[in-house]
Amino acid sequence: MKNVDDLISSASELAERGLSKGEIADELNVSRETASWLVERSGSNSYESDPAPVGRTGDESSGPHDIHVDWSAIGRDSSRLTYVGRAMADLLMKEGEEVDLTIGIEKAGAPLATTVSMELDTDLGSYAPAKHQWEEGDIEDLGGSFSRNFAQIRDRECYVVDDTITSGTTMRETIDSIREEGGDPVACVVVVDKQGVDEIEGVPVYSLIDVVRVGSD
Secondary structure (H helix, E strand, O other): OOHHHHHHHHHHHHHHOOOOHHHHHHOOOOOHHHHHHHHHOOOOOOOOOOOOOOOOOOOOOOOOOOOOOOOOHHOOOHHHHHHHHHHHHHHHOOOOOOOOEEEOOOOOHHHHHHHHHHHHHHEEEEEEEEHHHOOOOOOOOOOOOOOOOOOOOOOOOEEEEEEEOOOOOHHHHHHHHHHHHOEEEEEEEEEEEEOOOOEEEOOEEEEEEEEOOOOOO
């Protein structure tokens, strides 16, 4: 995708397929507010019009302040995905020798976590965040879940893997959920960090790429 019109078209297509706005945000690597704005602009019949998202100005043509990240050139090729996963694992090498579990945040974090877990010789877990159910209202009213088809927390130390940090909400939720299960999140790693954070909830965050916005609105 090269421009906003492409994003709007993609948001419309995903909405017509029945994806929640949280899932659309996940697919397009944008914030939930941006996903709402894109769906609204698309005129999709799947959703009612929403209030203006955070960061939107009075100009109807302007969108929320966000950065779209398209890493599909990596995701569609298993070799490239493996190379990137190995680089992510390398960032975690110095973090703890007792870690034996890697948690991938669905959807895009799961395949990356698979490579990370292979490189670091850990078990593999999978977490579905609350945003996949989100349409409107407070996301804190929803809950995520760990897949029973993968390794369980069982009070273990673990790494957390995702593709992108946009607002940090999903990573924070995952960290909290791991702790609620008795686990100890030792470090997080992502491909792209839009926030440029060094830690979330006291857990160090590593990224292959940090996005820094230069200038003021």
